[in-house]
Amino acid sequence: MTGRQQRSSPPRPFHRNPVARVLCTVTAGVSVVTGCGVLPGGPGGSREPVTVMTWAPEGTAATNMPGMPAMAKAYARWVNAAGGIDGHELRVLTCNERNTSAGAADCARLAAKKDVTAVVGSYSQHGDAFMAPLEAAGIPYLGGYGIAEREFSSFVSYPVNGGQAALLAGNGMQLGGECDRVSIVRPDTITGDAMPELLNSGLSKGGKSGGDKGEGDRATDIRAAEDATDYTDSAERARDNASDGCVTAVLGDRTETFFDSYRRLPDIGADIRISSVLGSVGQPLVDRTGGSKGLFEGAYVTGWYPQASDPAWGPMRDVIREHAFGDDSIDPAEPGVQTTWIAYTALKSVVESIDRDKISSATFSHALDKGAKVETGGLTPTLRWRYEDMLGSPGFPRIVNSEVTFQVVREGRLVSLKDGFVDVRGTLSDAGPSA
Known part of the structure; x- marks a missing residue:
């Protein structure tokens, strides 16, 4: 219905005791x-x-x-x-x-x-x-x-x-204008299999190449166990494939474990920027890992909603x-x-x-x-x-909210990088049913 119906009589109240x-x-x-x-x-x-x-x-x-x-x-x-x-x-x-x-x-x-x-x-x-x-x-x-x-x-x-799909597409758009090369570390699961193409669609939209499919529009896909206790091997591959670029990790609870392995690597290099999506990285993780003096200072993060x-x-x-x-x-x-x-x-x-x-x-x-x-x-x-x-895309027909937010860690706090929302509707449509 498009609006609230007119009542013929007042609603009957729900009475309760003072203590729930x-x-x-x-x-x-x-x-x-x-x-x-x-x-x-x-x-x-x-x-x-x-x-x-x-x-x-x-x-x-x-x-x-x-x-x-x-x-x-x-x-x-x-x-x-x-x-x-x-x-x-x-x-x-x-x-x-x-x-x-x-x-x-x-x-x-x-x-x-x-x-x-x-x-x-x-x-x-x-x-x-x-x-x-x-x-x-x-x-x-x-x-x-x-x-x-x-x-x-x-x-x-x-x-x-817009679900994980919108976050990945948005993360690609956020990184596309900043990173010449991108590595994505994601779970080796059916859900994780959709992530690289979604990220790539966003990279293409926001890429320095202006949308042409160049090297910068395709992320290096690095699969990782979703319940691992150490990610040194994945971290090394992500670093080696993202020289002068960005590493983004989307591993849910295990994202902290991944970045713990990543920060221990020798020769990480200041030329590599890290990134993730909300749900994998959030303010509590930034706080636990050193705040403004930690690894996440300057990290890009894509979310669904306004900053906390x-x-x-x-x-x-x-x-x-x-x-x-x-x-x-x-x-x-x-x-x-x-x-x-x-x-x-x-x-x-x-x-x-x-x-x-x-x-x-x-x-x-x-x-x-x-x-x-x-x-x-x-x-x-x-x-x-x-x-x-609804979006109507073959891959995501029932999405009605295709907007995301771009955030960044500054002085140890997750803050807005861009005012308001960014609509990734077109990016999701381009990702296609294979995503």
Whole structure:
């Protein structure tokens, strides 16, 4: 729908006790956060609760995103403390997908079993494993992290960013005008296989050669294990192939391990600049590695959203401070946490646009398809998921937000290199279906 419908009567409020509580199911690895409100059918006449799920890997040897389900729980406490979403209590189920295809599929099947309205603000690179059960159950996947290709092709997916594809394309554009030669160090996985061509498409757009396919428009592709404890060999190859150029590494949690190996190399040379994307490098990593005196000083970083110090993140920081109860897994500078915040912002906006006592997955999907509009306070462009809003590229047909930000580490802080957003829509289209 294109706007909020006029009500025939005021919404029935969701009443709750002053103190929120956390209830846990007996299913291993799964929890649910609710308020203590009067449930449907009680004397308060509350609207039906809206139950959603957020999943992410935790406690694995590779990438871990515990801050995403933790942010979802804090959001639920915050919104329920204010009476829910348009009178609906928000219930959040969480699931550890363990960074395995079996774990991702298990979480998706549990979402279907629990009849959730949507899966919101989640992370999994195993798109083929989790998307099929969601499609079979008709459950929308709103605001995934953007690491899996299926997030940008499945009819039940509603992304809030351009995913890893936009970051890589943007990183190429950011480096293209600065680096004569580029090495990309990326995981030796199916997801990693798409990264070099995306980066190359960006290099071509921003390259010194003016877009002609020259040596500077093709990065040297260096595969690396996503769970290695030492990357000396990969670091040496990246250095040797990037003389007078740039080394960019996109290894998630293991990016820190890679750059630790890289900084130990002899003869690194000041002529090589390092780079990455947010999610692999962020302010906490810059701080841990020496700040302005560390390796990352001067590094280029491409992100989806404004820098972590931007005032637009103020509401999220307030919720974390007041409702996360000191949970140190929630880092407001971490892109996974930020994506979950934006996804739940979208959930709230869409629920508020639906004037119904019960909101099913079908009702929610219909509102998204018909043009529910989401404003995120400047953290993204206006989000809508109508057919005409989508990129339509064979490789990424469902992208609706193709904008990224260029950042740089200056005096130990990640700051904007370029004001506002950079649209990589054309670059993603050029990357083609092979990406």
